[in-house]
Amino acid sequence: MPSLRTRAAVTVLAAACTTGLALTSAPTATAVGEGPKCCTNGTVNTSILHTYDSMVKELEKQDARQPRMQLETIGQSVKGRDLKLVKYVGNPANPTVLFMTQQHGNEALTTEGALDFIKSLGQGKNQRILDKVNILIVPMVNPDGAMGDVDFPLDDYIASGGRNLTRYNARGVDLNRDHVAKSQPETRAVHENVLQAYPIDYAVDLHHQGTRSEAGGELVSGSILYPTTGSVSPDLVQRSQRLGGVVYNAIEPTGWGHLGKYVGGSADTIARNGIAAQYGIATLLFEMRGMSDHEYASYVLGQRSNGYLIKQTFLTLTAVSTAIGDGSIDTTSTDFWNTLPEQQTRQE
Numbered sequence: 001m002p003s004l005r006t007r008a009a010v011t012v013l014a015a016a017c018t019t020g021l022a023l024t025s026a027p028t029a030t031a032v033g034e035g036p037k038c039c040t041n042g043t044v045n046t047s048i049l050h051t052y053d054s055m056v057k058e059l060e061k062q063d064a065r066q067p068r069m070q071l072e073t074i075g076q077s078v079k080g081r082d083l084k085l086v087k088y089v090g091n092p093a094n095p096t097v098l099f100m101t102q103q104h105g106n107e108a109l110t111t112e113g114a115l116d117f118i119k120s121l122g123q124g125k126n127q128r129i130l131d132k133v134n135i136l137i138v139p140m141v142n143p144d145g146a147m148g149d150v151d152f153p154l155d156d157y158i159a160s161g162g163r164n165l166t167r168y169n170a171r172g173v174d175l176n177r178d179h180v181a182k183s184q185p186e187t188r189a190v191h192e193n194v195l196q197a198y199p200i201d202y203a204v205d206l207h208h209q210g211t212r213s214e215a216g217g218e219l220v221s222g223s224i225l226y227p228t229t230g231s232v233s234p235d236l237v238q239r240s241q242r243l244g245g246v247v248y249n250a251i252e253p254t255g256w257g258h259l260g261k262y263v264g265g266s267a268d269t270i271a272r273n274g275i276a277a278q279y280g281i282a283t284l285l286f287e288m289r290g291m292s293d294h295e296y297a298s299y300v301l302g303q304r305s306n307g308y309l310i311k312q313t314f315l316t317l318t319a320v321s322t323a324i325g326d327g328s329i330d331t332t333s334t335d336f337w338n339t340l341p342e343q344q345t346r347q348e
């Protein structure tokens with residue numbers, strides 16, 4: 001079922017990561033096939049994003065500079081790209097948090113933000129975070145999709161810039177529907193060599209959704225949700241809601257941040273539910289606004305928004321790591337969930 005060969009199936013699954021919208025004023029009307037200026041907030045040019053190779057080069061540079069960082073390979077993608085794990089495990093007695101980015105290859109700014117976070121852990125005040133928490137980061141879980149190196153046609157993809165980015169892996173499988181079957185090498189690597197290999201307490205799964213999600217009448221910068229499967233305990237849900245509270249408290253005061261409650265399903269096949277159910281890890285899904293490429297113009301966001309979305313990832317990773325390390329997550333209020341508006345898709 002995760003493998004989708006028909007256009008109809010692609011459409012249904014694409015909608016799942018895609019209910020969101022934005023903070024700026026009225027988005028302009030768009031249509032598929034209008035080229036690089038099709039979309040809200042500027043041109044869509046993938047050449048400004050890290051490629052898989054340039055990401056690995058940056059990770060290797062940081063690994064050489066940062067004595068506390070370890071860079072490992074946890075497996076290979078369908079097309080043979082090494083899947084990377086960035087590890088900061090200073091003290092086994094400390095709690096451990098996992099961040100994953102870009103299971104969907106066209107949701108790229110989360111990886112850009114994670115790279116900024118990794119750099120910050122080697123310099124300045126963020127280094128101190130590592131005294132109290134162990135951090136695992138799997139950036140670009142789907143490198144073949146991120147590079148458009150896939151075994152299906154990309155004719156309808158919108159972005160310019162020399163490459164297209166796809167939600168699916170090279171075989172057309174949605175990795176974030178594969179967390180029970182683990183049929184793909186990328187999902188297996190994450191489960192066998194990360195989730196089953198470390199005592200992880202918390203995990204944040206970072207995505208992007210469409211550009212038209214709003215909450216409380218205002219376009220969102222992102223939306224969040226805890227596990228909603230029936231397979232987890234109320235205590236685990238509460239710990240996950242506190243994780244959301246840490247993110248909410250970091251993003252809402254920025255002025256540009258506006259979060260909604262993501263409307264998501266209960267299936268264990270998705271990471272937010274499946275990782276919680278299988279390992280007892282408190283999880284949070286964070287769906288940021290707008291994708292870097294897609295077949296549908298309303299899902300794609302122009303690059304003028306890149307700055308605050310990369311910052312949103314950076315602030316999230318910094319705040320979550322800090323709160324887990326200093327224990328403040330244990331007293332973070334979950335009351336905001338009672339009034340956090342569910343996001344809706346703006347109709348225009």
Ligand SMILES: [Zn+2]
Nearest residue numbers: 017104207208
């Ligand atoms: Zn996604």
